[in-house]
Structure formats: C-alpha cells, structure tokens
Amino acid sequence: MTPHDPTDGAIREGEPPYRSAHGSSLANPLKGGSSLSPGALKGIGIGCFVLCTILLFVAWERYQDYARKVEEANRVLELFVGVLKQTTGSAPVVEGESEPGVPPATMISLLFAALSAIGGAVCFVVAAKKGVEQLRRLREENARLREQLSGHPRSEAVVSATNCPACGAAISPEAARCPGCQIALR
Numbered sequence: 001m002t003p004h005d006p007t008d009g010a011i012r013e014g015e016p017p018y019r020s021a022h023g024s025s026l027a028n029p030l031k032g033g034s035s036l037s038p039g040a041l042k043g044i045g046i047g048c049f050v051l052c053t054i055l056l057f058v059a060w061e062r063y064q065d066y067a068r069k070v071e072e073a074n075r076v077l078e079l080f081v082g083v084l085k086q087t088t089g090s091a092p093v094v095e096g097e098s099e100p101g102v103p104p105a106t107m108i109s110l111l112f113a114a115l116s117a118i119g120g121a122v123c124f125v126v127a128a129k130k131g132v133e134q135l136r137r138l139r140e141e142n143a144r145l146r147e148q149l150s151g152h153p154r155s156e157a158v159v160s161a162t163n164c165p166a167c168g169a170a171i172s173p174e175a176a177r178c179p180g181c182q183i184a185l186r
Contacts, residue, residue, distance in 0.1 A: 038134070041127035048120030052113045059109035067100035141168060 036044070084090075145168055164171050169180030177184055 038127040038131045041123045045120040045123030048116045048123060052116040055109045055113035055116065059106045062103055062105040062109060066103040070100040
C-alpha cells in the first residue's frame, strides 16, 4: 500500500474523502434515488391518495356544517327583525342575507389534500422510474450473460440449460431449485 492510497480509509487533511465506485450510500431522492422498493413506494402512494380522499370528505363536511350554521343565523336574524317589526312598528334595514364563505378548517383540509395528492403522485412516478431502471439493469445483465455464453463452445449442458428468472444462473430443465439463489422453479 502506498502512503497516499485513497482506498486505505484514512482521512487526510486537504484531500477529499474517498468515494466508492458504487456511488454514495445516501440516495438522492431528487434524482429518483430512494432506499424503498417500487412496491413500497406504490403502497405509500396509495396511502397518500386515501388520505387525500379522507381530507376532501372532511373539507366538504366542514363546509356544509358552516353553510348550515350561516343559514340558521339568517333565519334567527329574520325572526329577530320580524319580532322588532311587530313590537315597535319598524324594523332595522337588513341588506340581503349572509352568504357562507369558506371556513378555515375547509381551507386547511384542502391544502393538506393537495399536498397528499402531490406526494402520492411523486411516489408513483419514483416507483415507475425505479421499476424501469431495474428492468433496464436486468436486460443489460441478460445481454452481458448472453455475450459471455456466445463466446464459449456449446456443450450439451449449456444447450439444455435455461436461465433462472431471478438471478440469471444456468439451470437444467429438470432442476426443482435454482443452484444460485435457491428459489423454487416449479
């Protein structure tokens, strides 16, 4: 080992830390990197959409409750004006009825529903990108293995062998388990 071998693990002043050729151990979510599997990301995305639906129902219920309370307040005001008119002979001038606005609870529910919908969409997009990336890597590995096999003379074992769908190891047609990853083939 040389005194300045970057692979010895020592941190030296003035030198950048050694980076593995396999990339950083921290995944960059902005570049589609995530330690979660595509299935887990899809599950989180579904959860986000369920949360969005619940929040939309909450927002609708809060708005309907607020509108009902405004309607009741308008009726009480009409009754009050009617009583004043009967007792005094004149009534205060009331210009129109109050219209229900959007209550803060509805606005907050709608905001979080939008955020959870965006989160669900992002989870599905990242899961799709990861799935495509995994498929691309499997195809490259398959092409590399085919290239390696094409350079070797074909023996009877190679001609009768097939590849394991999980790890790509050569297996014979009568094998019940893959010799490489031990998964059941039948």
